Amino acid sequence: MDENERHREKMQKIQAARARMMETKTDEKGLVIVHTGAGKGKSSSGFGMIMRCIGHGIPCAVVQFIKGGWLTGEQEILRNRFTEECAFHVAGEGFTWDTQDRERDIAMAQAGWATAKELILRDGMGMVLLDEINIALRYDYLDLSEVLAFLRDQKPHMTHVVLTGRNAKPELIEAADLVTEMTLIKHPFRDGIKAQKGVEF
Amino acid sequence: MDENERHREKMQKIQAARARMMETKTDEKGLVIVHTGAGKGKSSSGFGMIMRCIGHGIPCAVVQFIKGGWLTGEQEILRNRFTEECAFHVAGEGFTWDTQDRERDIAMAQAGWATAKELILRDGMGMVLLDEINIALRYDYLDLSEVLAFLRDQKPHMTHVVLTGRNAKPELIEAADLVTEMTLIKHPFRDGIKAQKGVEF
Numbered sequence: 001m002d003e004n005e006r007h008r009e010k011m012q013k014i015q016a017a018r019a020r021m022m023e024t025k026t027d028e029k030g031l032v033i034v035h036t037g038a039g040k041g042k043s044s045s046g047f048g049m050i051m052r053c054i055g056h057g058i059p060c061a062v063v064q065f066i067k068g069g070w071l072t073g074e075q076e077i078l079r080n081r082f083t084e085e086c087a088f089h090v091a092g093e094g095f096t097w098d099t100q101d102r103e104r105d106i107a108m109a110q111a112g113w114a115t116a117k118e119l120i121l122r123d124g125m126g127m128v129l130l131d132e133i134n135i136a137l138r139y140d141y142l143d144l145s146e147v148l149a150f151l152r153d154q155k156p157h158m159t160h161v162v163l164t165g166r167n168a169k170p171e172l173i174e175a176a177d178l179v180t181e182m183t184l185i186k187h188p189f190r191d192g193i194k195a196q197k198g199v200e201f
Numbered sequence: 202m203d204e205n206e207r208h209r210e211k212m213q214k215i216q217a218a219r220a221r222m223m224e225t226k227t228d229e230k231g232l233v234i235v236h237t238g239a240g241k242g243k244s245s246s247g248f249g250m251i252m253r254c255i256g257h258g259i260p261c262a263v264v265q266f267i268k269g270g271w272l273t274g275e276q277e278i279l280r281n282r283f284t285e286e287c288a289f290h291v292a293g294e295g296f297t298w299d300t301q302d303r304e305r306d307i308a309m310a311q312a313g314w315a316t317a318k319e320l321i322l323r324d325g326m327g328m329v330l331l332d333e334i335n336i337a338l339r340y341d342y343l344d345l346s347e348v349l350a351f352l353r354d355q356k357p358h359m360t361h362v363v364l365t366g367r368n369a370k371p372e373l374i375e376a377a378d379l380v381t382e383m384t385l386i387k388h389p390f391r392d393g394i395k396a397q398k399g400v401e402f
Contacts, residue, residue: 007303027394039381044249045242051252052274053399073253102208127399179387180240185380193228198254198328
């Protein structure tokens, strides 16, 4: 048997195993998705999923909890190109070490959460991205038990909610359906490279 | 001192430490970026970075090495909405266990790599996403040493190249500037939930 034949046989086995596995996966439901960890890609993959929804014509929304102070490529594109397809709200004015005003940060985070709930409850909403909400939860700007209770009891069955940010609370990880940790293996900051357009923001 | 005061002081310290760190980060260069690991978000964060570039008006391109068989939200949006802003090429017809034709997979991967090189060398190109190229490298459909030599010797200094897919070769991780491993913490497949629009594709 030549290499191509062996390859075909091996791939047929993998395909059959996958097919058997996928047969058992028949349900659909709106997921609670968490992206956490110190690595990159937490927000950008959330944003990528939002753009995917737009591609599919699925109504979606973004609430940015912390990064409001940045003029990001995401903001540009959602605000200028897809205002119809994706509701976009900024609930924070920057990283909390820049604002240095705890009461204002709390008020902002809570206003953001109120908007988030409204969007999640909106009829036909497919996906809501709560960008950097883990930071707001970490500093107790939002009440974790209220957020968890809402996701459990009030989130519509078919709506996906994506929560991003470092240091996701263990209770949130416990409650989520799909959790990914972005692990930093190597970062160019170590070599004196600054944050760059397109990569970091 | 009340809680808000303590918060302000703590945040001022963090801000100052960050400012000191950022002062040493002054260089800009095109990065070799790798997203690997078994978790989700490798492709979608690459796609998110591409959308960010589009938002900033930075010329960019995508070559999909494996997922060509899927009608993804990414394809929808890049093909229908941003043909001017982002070159989009599909170099694969599906997962390799579906095609079961090693010679065709190899020919496809090599044609994709030829296109990728052309795009990376294109004048003013800001970012090129080589989606799932790690799969093609893993099965030796592409010659790793040739890919590494090209990235090292021929990639224009300011162009970012993003390489995604599980099982990134150790030599590629070694050569890269920025490496993130997406680690699976929890996946709803376990609970019988199938791949869903917007989330997986």
